[in-house]
Structures are given as C-alpha cells and as structure tokens.
Amino acid sequence: xxxxxxxxxxxxxxxxxxxxxxxxxxxxxxxxxxxxxxxxxxxxxxxxxxxxxxxxxxxxxxxxxxxxxxxxxxxxxxxxxxxxxxxxxxxxxxxxxxxxxxxxxxxxxxxxxxxxxxxxxxxxxxxxxxxxxxxxxxxxxxxxxxxxxxxxxxxxxxxxxxxxxxxxxxxxxxxxxxxxxxxxxxxxxxxxxxxxxxxxxxxxxxxxxxxxxxxxxxxxxxxxxxxxxxxxxxxxxxxxxxxxxxxxxxxxxxxxxxxxxxxxxxxxxxxxxxxxxxxxxxxxxxxxxxxxxxxxxxxxxxxxxxxxxxxxxxxxxxxxxxxxxxxxxxxxxxxxxxxxxxxxxxxxxxxxxxxxxxxxxxxxxxxxxxxxxxxxxxxxxxxxxxxxxxxxxxxxxxxxxxxxxxxxxxxxxxxxxxxxxxxxxxxxxxxxxxxxxxxxxxxxxxxxxxxxxxxxxxxxxxxxxxxxxxxxxxxxxx
Numbered sequence: 183x184x185x186x187x188x189x190x191x192x193x194x195x196x197x198x199x200x201x202x203x204x205x206x207x208x209x210x211x212x213x214x215x216x217x218x219x220x221x222x223x224x225x226x227x228x229x230x231x232x233x234x235x236x237x238x239x240x241x242x243x244x245x246x247x248x249x250x251x252x253x254x255x256x257x258x259x260x261x262x263x264x265x266x267x268x269x270x271x272x273x274x275x276x277x278x279x280x281x282x283x284x285x286x287x288x289x290x291x292x293x294x295x296x297x298x299x300x301x302x303x304x305x306x307x308x309x310x311x312x313x314x315x316x317x318x319x320x321x322x323x324x325x326x327x328x329x330x331x332x333x334x335x336x337x338x339x340x341x342x343x344x345x346x347x348x349x350x351x352x353x354x355x356x357x358x359x360x361x362x363x364x365x366x367x368x369x370x371x372x373x374x375x376x377x378x379x380x381x382x383x384x385x386x387x388x389x390x391x392x393x394x395x396x397x398x399x400x401x402x403x404x405x406x407x408x409x410x411x412x413x414x415x416x417x418x419x420x421x422x423x424x425x426x427x428x429x430x431x432x433x434x435x436x437x438x439x440x441x442x443x444x445x446x447x448x449x450x451x452x453x454x455x456x457x458x459x460x461x462x463x464x465x466x467x468x469x470x471x472x473x474x475x476x477x478x479x480x481x482x483x484x485x486x487x488x489x490x491x492x493x494x495x496x497x498x499x500x501x502x503x504x505x506x507x508x509x510x511x512x513x514x515x516x517x518x519x520x521x522x523x524x525x526x527x528x529x530x531x532x533x534x535x536x537x538x539x540x541x542x543x544x545x546x547x548x549x550x551x552x553x554x555x556x557x558x559x560x561x562x563x564x565x566x567x568x569x570x571x572x573x574x575x576x577x578x579x580x581x582x583x584x585x586x587x588x589x590x591x592x593x594x595x596x597x598x599x600x601x602x603x604x605x606x607x608x609x610x611x612x613x614x615x616x617x618x619x620x621x622x623x624x625x626x627x628x629x630x631x632x633x634x635x636x637x638x639x640x641x642x643x644x645x646x647x648x649x650x651x652x653x654x655x656x657x658x659x660x
Contacts, residue, residue, distance in 0.1 A: 183242035183243075184242060184281045184284065185239055185240065185241060185242065185247065185277050185280040185281050185284065186239070186240050186277070187237050187238070187239055187240075187270075187273055187274065187277050188237070188238050188240060189235050189236070189237050189238075189270065189548075190235070190236045190237075190238060191234060191235060191544075191545045191546070191547065191548060192232060192234060192545035193232060193233045193234070193235075193236035194231065194232050195225055195228050195230065195231055195232065195233065195255075195258065196225055196231065197225045227259055228255075228258050228259055229258065229259065229260065229261060229263055230258065230263065232545070233258055233263075233266070234266055234544035234545045235266035235269075235270065235544060235545075235547075235550060236254070236258075236266070236269065237254060237269060237270045237273035238251055238254075239251055239254075239273060239276060239277055239280070242284070247280065249291075249336060249340065249342075250273075250276045250277075250280070250332070252335075252340065253276070253332050253335045253336075254269060254272065254273060256335055256339060257269060257272070265539050266544065266550065267550070267552070271324070271328070272328045272331075272332075275324070275325045275328035275329055275332075276328065276329065276332055278325065279300075279304055279325070279329055282304055282307060283300060283304075286303075288300050288303065291336075291342060291344075292344070292345075293344040293345060293346045293347070293348045294345045294346055295345075295346050296346055299346065299347075299348045299349065299375075300348060301326075301329060301330065301333060301348045301349050301375045302348070302349070302375055304326075304329070305326055305375045305376075305379075308322040308325060308326065308379065309322070309379055312379060319379050322379045323376055323379050326373075326375055326376040326379070327376050329375075330349055330373045330375060330376055333348055333349060349373045349374060349375045350373065350374040350375075351371055351372070351373055352371075352372050352373065352374060352377065353369055353370070353371060353372070354369070354370055354371075354372045354377070388403075392629065396637060398584045398587070398588075398629045398630065398633060399626070399629065400583065400584060400587070400619070400621075400626050400629070401440075401481065401580070401583075402580050404580055404581050404583060404584035405575065405576060405577075405581050405584065406581065406584040406585045406587070406588040406633065407575075407577075407581060407582075407585045411573060411575065412435070412585060414568060414571045414572060414573045415431070415435075415568065415573070415577075417571055418564060418567040418568050418571055418573070419431055419564070421567055421571075422563055422564065422567055424559070424563075425501065425504075425506060426527045426528075426529075426535075427556070427559050427564075429497070429498060429501060429527070430444055430445070430527060430556060431579075431582060432494055432497075433447075433490075433494065433498075434579065434582030434583065434586070435582045435585060435586055435589075436490070436491050436494050436586065437488045437489060437490060437494075437586065438582075438583050438586035438587060438618060438619055438620075439467075439488050439583075440480075440481060440580070440583065441536070441553050441556060441579055441580070442479045442480070442481070442536060442552075442553070443467050443478060443479055443480055443481075443486075443488065444527075445525070445527060445534070445535045445536030445553055445556070446467075446477070446478050446479040446525065446534075446536055446537075446538040447465070447467075447478055447525070447526040447527070448477050448478065448522065448523050448524065448525060448526060449502060449511075449521065449522050449523070449524050449525075449526055450522035450523060451465045451478065451526065452495065452498050452499050452502055452526065453522065454495075456492060456495065460492060461491065461492050462489045462490055462491050462492055462495075463489070463490045463492060463495045464487050464488070464489055464490075465478070465487070465488045465489075465490060466478070466485070466486070466487055466488075467479065467480045467485075467486050467487075467488060468480040468483055468484050468485035468486050469483035469484075469485070469539075469540075470483075470485055475540075476538075476539070476540045477523060477538055477540055478538070479536075479538050479539055479540075480620075481620075483539070484620065486620045489618065498526070502526070507528075510528040510529070510530065510532050511524055511528065511532070512532075513528075513531065513532035514528055514532030514533070515532060516528075516532065516533060516534060516543055517543055529555060533551065534551055535551055535553060535555050535556065536551055536552055536553050537550045537551050537552070556579060557579070560577070560578065560579055564577075565577065583619075584630075586618075586619075587615060587618075587619050587630045588630060588633060590611075590614070590615050590618060590630075591611065591615060591630050591631060591633070591634070592634070594611040594614070594615075595611070595634070608631070611631070612627060612628075612631055615627050615630055615631070
C-alpha cells in the first residue's frame with residue numbers, strides 16, 4: 183500500500199453552506215447529507231472558483247492526506263496561479279517523499295535532531311540515486327525545492343512545530359544576465375538540503391565542456407546536426423509522408439521554436455497576406471505578446487517573436503486550405519471561440535497535439551496533450567528511418583533548435599569573412615543569434631559562436647596526438 187495521486191479534471195472550490203443563496207455568486211450544489219441540502223458559496227480566499235486537473239494525494243487507506251492537500255490548495259490562493267503541470271509536479275515530489283517515509287517508517291512531522299531530519303535523510307537518498315544514474319541532478323534538486331516549500335508551509339502557515347529545524351535557510355548570491363550591462367547580483371533564499379546535490383555539475387562547467395564534445399547546453403543537452411544529417415532528416419520525413427509531422431519539424435529547423443510553441447500555433451497566425459518584397463513573417467507567442475493574447479505558449483510565458491521564412495509560411499497556408507487540414511478541423515470536438523483560434527496542427531481524430539496553458543477546454547481531458555504524439559513518432563517511426571538512410575548520430579526533436587542556431591552562425595560567418603569589419607560583424611551576428619534564439623543568458627548564445635572553433639581544436643588535437651602516438655609505437659617496435 184502506498185500514497186497515490188488522483189487528478190480532478192474540473193476541481194471546484196467553494197464553501198458549503200445550508201443558507202439559501204441570495205446572490206448570483208451563490209451556486210446551488212447537489213450535495214445532500216442527512217436530508218439537509220447544502221449550497222456552494224464562492225470562497226473569497228482563492229483566485230479561482232474552478233481549477234483544471236487539480237491533484238489530490240490519498241493515504242494508503244484512501245483517506246485524504248490533509249497536510250499535503252492543504253499545501254496544494256494554498257498554492258491556488260496565489261495571485262499568480264501555478265499551471266496544472268507545475269502543481270502536479272509538486273504533488274509528485276510530495277508523493278515520492280511520503281512513500282519513502284512510509285517504506286522506512288519515518289514520521290515526516292518529527293525531527294528531534296539534525297541527523298534524523300526527514301528532509302536531510304531524503305536528500306541523502308536522492309543523492310545516492312543521482313550517483314547510480316537513476317535520477318538526474320536537476321530532478322533531485324527540483325524535488326528538494328518542492329519539499330522545502332512544503333515544509334515552510336507546515337511551519338509558517340499550519341504552525342507545525344519541530345524540536346529541531348528539518349532544514350536550514352541560507353542566502354545565496356547569483357548573477358542575473360542583463361543584455362549590454364554585464365548583469366547584476368541578486369540575493370536569494372535557499373536551503374542547505376537543496377544546495378549542492380551530489381553529482382550535480384554546474385551549468386557553467388557543462389557549457390565549458392559541451393562544445394568540445396559536439397553539444398550545446400540550451401534548455402537541454404543538444405546536438406546540432408551537420409548539413410548532411412539535415413538532408414537525411416528531410417529525406418526521412420518525406421519517406422514517412424506525415425504532413426503534420428513534416429511541417430512541425432520544418433518549423434523547428436527554420437525558426438528554432440520549441441515544441442510547446444510550435445504545437446500551440448493557431449490558424450489565425452497564418453492568415454496574413456505578406457507583401458511580395460518581404461522574406462519572412464513574424465509570429466508572436468507568449469502570455470502577453472504583441473498581439474495582445476496568450477494563445478501560443480512559450481517557455482516561462484515569455485513574450486517572443488518567431489520569424490517564419492516566407493516559403494515556409496506560404497507552405498503552411500497551403501496546408502491550412504488543404505482537404506486534409508479542413509477534414510481534421512471539422513472532425514475536431516475541441517471547442518474554440520472561433521475557427522481562427524483552432525490549433526494549426528490536429529491529430530487524425532481532430533485532437534490538439536499540445537494543449538495551451540490558456541485553453542479553457544483542459545477540464546475535458548483526463549490526460550493533457552503535451553506533445554506525446556511527436557515523441558512517439560520520433561521513437562517509433564523517425565529514428566528507424568533515419569538509421570536506414572545512414573544517420574549514425576543520436577537525435578531528439580529539440581536538436582532542431584540547436585541546428586537552427588548553428589545554421590545562422592555558419593552562414594553568418596561566411597558573410598563576415600568577406601567584410602573588412604570582422605569584429606563589429608561578429609558582434610552583430612552574436613546579438614542577432616541571441617534575438618532569434620530568444621536567449622536570456624548571453625553565455626548560452628556564446629556557445630553557438632564558439633562551437634566551430636572548439637570542434638576544430640578538438641580535431642587538430644586528436645590528429646596531432648594520434649600522430650605522436652604512432653611515432654612512439656614505431657620507436658617501441660624498433
């Protein structure tokens with residue numbers, strides 16, 4: 183028996199009352215207990231009256247885990263509401279911790295000395311899992327951050343007392359990148375149990391080593407595809423003949439957009455009739471973008487601009503007017519305010535591949551679509567075809583983003599070599615890549631400019647070392 187999580191698709195928040203409602207904000211409920219009828223009174227402590235896909239944690243006896251669920255409810259009192267995926271991630275962290283405590287007979291509400299702190303013991307457990315490659319360091323740190331916040335709620339909101347503090351707060355100074363000004367130092371609160379997870383490699387060190395290994399750290403460990411690999415990828419997509427997936431990959435390669443953004447594009451984004459003179463069309467995404475709506479998702483809800491080459495933009499317009507796209511749109515049971523707000527890409531059954539954060543239809547889905555169809559396509563169909571066509575390296579969809587960035591750099595450098603103002607041109611290229619990739623951290627952009635030179639150093643060093651090694655072996659055999 184273990185702690186389990188259940189997800190309520192349409193979670194309603196109210197205060198039960200036996201008084202007859204007098205205002206419209208009092209909603210009649212169907213609750214009846216012992217012949218007494220109850221009504222639902224809107225709870226003013228919460229920012230919303232309903233929340234889609236709210237997680238509840240149940241103890242092994244199927245009763246509610248009050249401490250954990252109270253904390254999850256408390257998160258809904260925030261003005262800046264968490265997304266359901268964020269809340270479910272927090273619930274998972276608490277569930278895993280709860281089951282760990284159950285397995286070892288640990289009372290999570292008791293801490294008599296530093297060594298038997300439930301949080302510190304669980305941190306050691308996660309560190310061991312990181313060292314055995316069962317868990318990534320970033321995931322372990324995320325779990326601990328969620329649990330420290332859970333314990334902060336227990337102490338400061340529910341007033342649970344401990345003989346010894348389960349964790350110790352600390353202050354840390356971090357550098358915040360600031361374009362053109364070198365950044366600034368910010369003091370943040372952290373804890374001893376979430377700092378320095380064993381096996382965790384700092385991002386700066388990852389960046390330092392990655393480009394010498396043919397990789398780029400850009401919201402993941404990415405491998406830019408060379409020209410030949412890009413050609414094989416397009417050939418594979420052509421052989422598989424899946425129009426939607428082909429367009430999804432082309433958008434990734436030609437714009438550098440993330441999968442979440444691509445799959446939440448709407449039909450209205452491609453109604454523009456461009457002038458004959460332009461070479462690209464701007465599409466806006468993010469919670470508060472230039473268009474004034476938040477229908478197209480972006481990482482951290484950041485307002486971004488995606489630049490579509492005119493040829494790709496027109497190709498998508500042709501697709502929207504095709505019989506295939508129209509048929510899928512008509513088949514869709516996914517409700518939108520108007521047809522122009524329908525998702526650009528729909529499955530054969532008319533379902534979206536990814537549900538936008540702003541989508542009010544989330545309550546109708548037991549499991550929210552988050553691009554699983556693309557992952558399945560890559561694993562089950564694309565990778566075998568790539569291998570068949572001679573693609574030898576590893577591949578994941580997000581590699582398209584790194585490939586887009588390197589394509590800009592490679593063709594930009596070709597132009598720079600023919601100019602007299604090399605330094606100024608490289609600086610302009612650097613800023614251009616940063617804007618097109620929507621980077622916050624300048625060090626992330628720098629990886630793209632360093633990639634080719636670093637790989638050249640590795641190649642030359644390898645050739646030189648192999649030559650020297652052969653000469654040593656000749657002397658040994660003489």
